[in-house]
Amino acid sequence: MGLIVQKYGGTSVGDPERIRRVAGRLLRTQHEGHQVIAVVSAMAGVTDNLLKLARQVSDAPSEREMDVLLATGEQTTIALMAMAIEAMGGRAASLTGAQAGIATDGAHTRARIANITPDEVRRMLQRGNIVIVAGFQGQSRDGRITTLGRGGSDLTAIAMAAAVRADLCQIFTDVDGVFTCDPRVVPSAVKIPEISYDEMLEMASSGSKVMQSRSVEFAKKFGVRFEVRNSMNDNPGTLVLEEQPGMESVVIRGVSLERNQAKVTLRDVPDTPGVASEVFTAVAAAGIVIDVIVQNVSARDTTDISFTLSALDLPKAEAALAPVIAGFGGDTRMTTQAGIAKLSVVGIGMRSHSGVAARMFAALAAARINIQMISTSEIKVAVTVEETQVEEAARVVHKAFGLDGR
Amino acid sequence: MGLIVQKYGGTSVGDPERIRRVAGRLLRTQHEGHQVIAVVSAMAGVTDNLLKLARQVSDAPSEREMDVLLATGEQTTIALMAMAIEAMGGRAASLTGAQAGIATDGAHTRARIANITPDEVRRMLQRGNIVIVAGFQGQSRDGRITTLGRGGSDLTAIAMAAAVRADLCQIFTDVDGVFTCDPRVVPSAVKIPEISYDEMLEMASSGSKVMQSRSVEFAKKFGVRFEVRNSMNDNPGTLVLEEQPGMESVVIRGVSLERNQAKVTLRDVPDTPGVASEVFTAVAAAGIVIDVIVQNVSARDTTDISFTLSALDLPKAEAALAPVIAGFGGDTRMTTQAGIAKLSVVGIGMRSHSGVAARMFAALAAARINIQMISTSEIKVAVTVEETQVEEAARVVHKAFGLDGR
Numbered sequence: 001m002g003l004i005v006q007k008y009g010g011t012s013v014g015d016p017e018r019i020r021r022v023a024g025r026l027l028r029t030q031h032e033g034h035q036v037i038a039v040v041s042a043m044a045g046v047t048d049n050l051l052k053l054a055r056q057v058s059d060a061p062s063e064r065e066m067d068v069l070l071a072t073g074e075q076t077t078i079a080l081m082a083m084a085i086e087a088m089g090g091r092a093a094s095l096t097g098a099q100a101g102i103a104t105d106g107a108h109t110r111a112r113i114a115n116i117t118p119d120e121v122r123r124m125l126q127r128g129n130i131v132i133v134a135g136f137q138g139q140s141r142d143g144r145i146t147t148l149g150r151g152g153s154d155l156t157a158i159a160m161a162a163a164v165r166a167d168l169c170q171i172f173t174d175v176d177g178v179f180t181c182d183p184r185v186v187p188s189a190v191k192i193p194e195i196s197y198d199e200m201l202e203m204a205s206s207g208s209k210v211m212q213s214r215s216v217e218f219a220k221k222f223g224v225r226f227e228v229r230n231s232m233n234d235n236p237g238t239l240v241l242e243e244q245p246g247m248e249s250v251v252i253r254g255v256s257l258e259r260n261q262a263k264v265t266l267r268d269v270p271d272t273p274g275v276a277s278e279v280f281t282a283v284a285a286a287g288i289v290i291d292v293i294v295q296n297v298s299a300r301d302t303t304d305i306s307f308t309l310s311a312l313d314l315p316k317a318e319a320a321l322a323p324v325i326a327g328f329g330g331d332t333r334m335t336t337q338a339g340i341a342k343l344s345v346v347g348i349g350m351r352s353h354s355g356v357a358a359r360m361f362a363a364l365a366a367a368r369i370n371i372q373m374i375s376t377s378e379i380k381v382a383v384t385v386e387e388t389q390v391e392e393a394a395r396v397v398h399k400a401f402g403l404d405g406r
Numbered sequence: 407m408g409l410i411v412q413k414y415g416g417t418s419v420g421d422p423e424r425i426r427r428v429a430g431r432l433l434r435t436q437h438e439g440h441q442v443i444a445v446v447s448a449m450a451g452v453t454d455n456l457l458k459l460a461r462q463v464s465d466a467p468s469e470r471e472m473d474v475l476l477a478t479g480e481q482t483t484i485a486l487m488a489m490a491i492e493a494m495g496g497r498a499a500s501l502t503g504a505q506a507g508i509a510t511d512g513a514h515t516r517a518r519i520a521n522i523t524p525d526e527v528r529r530m531l532q533r534g535n536i537v538i539v540a541g542f543q544g545q546s547r548d549g550r551i552t553t554l555g556r557g558g559s560d561l562t563a564i565a566m567a568a569a570v571r572a573d574l575c576q577i578f579t580d581v582d583g584v585f586t587c588d589p590r591v592v593p594s595a596v597k598i599p600e601i602s603y604d605e606m607l608e609m610a611s612s613g614s615k616v617m618q619s620r621s622v623e624f625a626k627k628f629g630v631r632f633e634v635r636n637s638m639n640d641n642p643g644t645l646v647l648e649e650q651p652g653m654e655s656v657v658i659r660g661v662s663l664e665r666n667q668a669k670v671t672l673r674d675v676p677d678t679p680g681v682a683s684e685v686f687t688a689v690a691a692a693g694i695v696i697d698v699i700v701q702n703v704s705a706r707d708t709t710d711i712s713f714t715l716s717a718l719d720l721p722k723a724e725a726a727l728a729p730v731i732a733g734f735g736g737d738t739r740m741t742t743q744a745g746i747a748k749l750s751v752v753g754i755g756m757r758s759h760s761g762v763a764a765r766m767f768a769a770l771a772a773a774r775i776n777i778q779m780i781s782t783s784e785i786k787v788a789v790t791v792e793e794t795q796v797e798e799a800a801r802v803v804h805k806a807f808g809l810d811g812r
Contacts, residue, residue, distance in 0.1 A: 059493060080471075083471045
């Protein structure tokens with residue numbers, strides 16, 4: 001008998017029929033002998049409707065009141081889920097984030113979980129209930145309703161699993177798990193049975209958006225073992241856990257791609273201390289998230305800096321950097337290019353195997369795909385290529401590392 | 407400078423445009439120099455949608471979870487109202503029932519307010535906010551969300567006004583106030599500027615459903631002076647307050663009618679102690695609310711008992727009474743009649759004026775309207791008549807007491 005946390009996203013609880021299906025799965029899990037906590041999101045579409053209402057009463061609704069509004073979405077789901085379980089003869093108790101003891105800071109719409117006091121959750125479990133917790137929401141120290149921002153329900157599930165020391169946390173979603181590459185791009189991609197936190201983080205930050213990085217980071221920090229699996233079938237999913245012996249025998253866990261990227265290059269930047277800081281401070285101040293940064297060794301007294309970002313942010317970046325460049329007063333020029341994509345290979349095995357980058361570059365060269373930028377971490381090699389070539393690039397790299405249809 | 411509680415029902419906040427209009431009114435009240443607490447209901451239609459969802463997941467949703475579900479309705483309104491006020495440049499803070507300190511018993515879907523601890527409300531007022539409180543909801547001692555049942559938002563407003571010692575509580579609705587009779591029936595009916603709690607209670611229980619009796623009773627108990635007025639215009643409404651000197655000079659405050667009534671008569675009931683108790687215990691156990699009861703003086707060793715009830719409950723009453731009558735074993739027979747209506751005249755002035763009943767009966771007789779049953783209280787005389795005649799009855803009685811177009 002174990003204690004299991006299951007998380008269901010907005011699509012999985014998108015209508016009454018699906019809520020009943022999830023209720024059935026929760027009861028089945030309980031009947032297998034487990035104590036069950038379910039963390040649920042707002043029904044798909046509900047949040048959009050609430051946002052629409054907010055826009056009709058205010059051009060710039062305050063984040064504090066937005067949280068009060070949006071929190072009704074999950075509250076609706078927890079009540080309906082509990083009713084559905086009871087209608088099937090089960091026992092259930094619903095808890096809002098506040099009732100479940102989820103304390104956050106006061107940063108409305110993007111609050112961080114400060115701590116969880118799961119006394120009420122435990123009490124309800126002990127009475128034989130399936131406990132239904134509203135994801136995505138909590139309560140600040142001064143008693144205000146807060147929400148956790150994007151990926152918040154995953155975070156609620158992982159954090160609750162840590163707080164109650166659950167044996168397993170299952171993140172139910174609309175895919176079967178984490179794949180060696182996007183199966184729409186690489187048809188021979190296969191589901192990864194087990195993946196380490198670090199690999200999952202690199203896959204996430206490289207475009208495989210099964211989960212937000214913050215939830216994986218939280219799980220890693222507190223050692224919460226979790227499984228990503230499909231709410232529409234009974235297939236086993238992908239288990240995400242601390243690094244296991246033998247994991248390194250697989251050199252590359254997967255290939256990840258991210259499209260709609262753009263590149264900004266600043267040529268002939270003065271090679272003096274503080275210049276890079278000035279550039280990236282201006283970009284950050286404009287609220288732009290950047291990804292790969294490459295700075296070439298300076299040949300003269302100037303250097304070249306390139307970085308990638310979402311193509312959507314390109315105009316904002318150009319506007320933010322124009323005054324900075326003017327301030328340099330010299331020959332610095334900015335060139336930009338949209339229509340690029342990033343391809344990454346990820347695997348903790350590369351730490352103990354040399355030649356990963358070489359094998360990747362060779363595969364790309366053989367396919368006559370030009371590499372624009374290169375960036376590496378301890379367990380990742382990433383390159384940017386023309387967006388038109390990224391699918392072909394993914395296929396040849398996937399094959400080169402022996403990932404095809406294991 | 408005063409402290410004012412304003413309550414707005416579901417129709418008054420039925421869409422974003424109406425929410426903005428209410429927000430404007432709240433700000434105007436604040437700009438007149440008052441501290442303002444607004445109690446709001448769920449937007450019209452929202453509750454029905456939630457009930458529909460509940461029925462789609464369960465045939466018999468638990469009342470506990472129903473409260474969790476329904477409470478989202480007011481929570482949506484408080485957030486939107488606060489946003490609308492802020493969009494107009496005002497300061498607002500929204501509070502759920504629990505956050506506003508509204509403690510109830512644990513009777514889900516029909517909870518009673520145990521007490522209100524308005525600390526947070528006061529704190530928010532002191533910071534210059536218009537405080538928006540979710541009506542209809544509270545929190546039980548064990549931290550569960552509860553709702554107050556029908557008329558719950560009115561009750562929240564009255565109780566909050568009592569707790570913060572408000573100078574005035576204004577109940578905004580879709581009528582201009584309490585009228586001497588329903589203007590659709592008696593076109594010459596006029597709005598009553600002031601009415602005592604007791605008169606208001608008798609009017610409410612006699613079919614003038616501007617407000618539920620429980621809210622009026624609460625206001626009377628705690629001496630909360632309140633005004634019923636129209637959210638769509640600026641007309642003064644009806645002030646409901648303790649009895650004032652001079653009120654008795656008006657003999658009759660108003661005429662009230664209630665349709666869709668039915669009458670049950672039990673003839674030749676054994677005239678022994680405990681028989682009436684047996685009859686009405688059976689009716690109460692079936693969940694039927696009865697109104698007028700009349701028992702005639704017994705002529706022999708049997709008696710006749712009649713009572714009225716909603717016509718909708720008639721089949722239930724017949725089923726509940728059949729075994730009781732069989733148990734009497736004698737000649738008792740039950741006859742029933744639907745299609746009757748009740749007409750009442752109400753006024754604290756009748757305490758000091760004799761002849762009210764006589765004047766009423768004379769007016770009805772002159773119009774050839776037959777009186778079926780008569781029932782009186784200290785400040786009310788009620789009769790039942792054929793439903794087809796009740797409008798004519800209301801007009802002649804209204805005129806007989808000089809209520810026409812004062």
